[in-house]
Amino acid sequence: MPSYNNNSEQTHKISMDRLFYCLSSPVRLKIIRILSDGKKTVKDISELLNILQPSVSGHLKILSEYGFVSELQYGREVFYKIIPERVELLTTYLDDMAGNHKISITTKQARNNVSFSECRRCYDHLAGHVGVMLLKTLLLNDWLIQISDKPEYDLTDKGEINMLRLGVKIPVKRRHGRIFAYGCKDLTEKEFHLGGALGSELMKGLIARGFISIYDNSRVITVIKPIKDWVDI
Numbered sequence: 001m002p003s004y005n006n007n008s009e010q011t012h013k014i015s016m017d018r019l020f021y022c023l024s025s026p027v028r029l030k031i032i033r034i035l036s037d038g039k040k041t042v043k044d045i046s047e048l049l050n051i052l053q054p055s056v057s058g059h060l061k062i063l064s065e066y067g068f069v070s071e072l073q074y075g076r077e078v079f080y081k082i083i084p085e086r087v088e089l090l091t092t093y094l095d096d097m098a099g100n101h102k103i104s105i106t107t108k109q110a111r112n113n114v115s116f117s118e119c120r121r122c123y124d125h126l127a128g129h130v131g132v133m134l135l136k137t138l139l140l141n142d143w144l145i146q147i148s149d150k151p152e153y154d155l156t157d158k159g160e161i162n163m164l165r166l167g168v169k170i171p172v173k174r175r176h177g178r179i180f181a182y183g184c185k186d187l188t189e190k191e192f193h194l195g196g197a198l199g200s201e202l203m204k205g206l207i208a209r210g211f212i213s214i215y216d217n218s219r220v221i222t223v224i225k226p227i228k229d230w231v232d233i
Contacts, residue, residue, distance in 0.1 A: 014066055019090060022066040027051070028059050032068060032082065039072060039081040083178055088123045088195060117188040119221040121214060125184070125199030126206070126221070132189045134202075134227050141231060144181065144194075151192065153181040166230065168205040171197035206230060 023029055027049065034040060034048055042060065046053045060080055063069045067086045072079045119130035126134060138144045143159030146152070155163065155170070163170060171180065181199065183192030194202065206212045211230050213222040 016090075019066060019086070022062060022068070023090075025059065025062075027055075028063055031056070031059055031063065032087075035069060035080060035082045039079040041077055041079055045080075084123050084200070085178055085182075085195070088184060115220045119212070119223050120219045121203075121221060122184055122186075122193065122195065124203065125193070125195050126203050126212075127184070127186055127193045128221075129189055130221075130223060130227055131193030132186050132191045134231075135183070135192060135194045137228060137231050138194070143231075151183040152179060152196075153183070153194070153198075155181070155198070162231075163202070163205075166205055167208055168198075169201045171201055 023032070030049055031045055034045055040048075042053050042056050045060075046056045049056065060069060064071070064080075067083055069080045070083050072081060117128055119126070119128045121127065122131070125131070135144075138159065139146070139153075141158075142156055143162055144153045145156050147154050160170060179196040181194060181196045184195030184199070185191075186193045193199070203212070206227065207214065209230060211223070211225045211227060213224055215222075
């Protein structure tokens with residue numbers, strides 16, 4: 001059983017300018033990109049970047065202090081992984097800036113914008129109109145309950161039973177460096193969609209059941225079957 005150094009509580013306590021300062025180092029940016037493919041040890045990162053392990057450890061310490069990475073210890077080995085909420089905070093901030101920039105668009109761009117607004121990825125969970133409506137449906141059906149003003153959510157007994165029935169892996173709560181379930185402010189809808197570890201597993205479940213399809217080179221998600229039907233199965 002791995003042990004975790006959970007620093008998710010600090011994910012909202014550092015100003016945006018300090019976060020960008022943290023990522024001003026090309027090495028730290030490369031480490032973030034490497035960890036986006038999965039957890040790695042200091043040795044793994046050192047070999048991929050061809051730099052000395054003490055240097056990698058120093059950069060990882062800074063990334064940890066700024067809430068970008070967490071440690072997982074398996075026996076004698078220590079692995080590092082991204083804390084998605086920190087990355088989501090930056091991408092949402094940049095998306096908001098882009099959304100406030102008024103530009104003229106072509107018909108093709110307009111169609112792409114509609115697809116982007118309808119359903120897309122926000123890091124590793126469902127966003128856009130479909131994501132917002134899914135969260136509302138889960139709350140309305142009493143699968144989720146709001147437990148804080150942030151807002152954060154928890155599964156009800158009914159929700160847990162149904163999620164497991166639909167093949168959604170219920171993540172171990174608060175033991176892997178990220179929030180279990182929370183409201184992530186949607187760029188286009190200006191409402192909340194479901195983020196956190198549960199949001200990530202829910203999107204995997206929708207893919208496995210053939211309700212949505214994602215592409216590596218695009219954030220836009222193709223909806224194959226109505227998401228509401230997934231809840232009604």
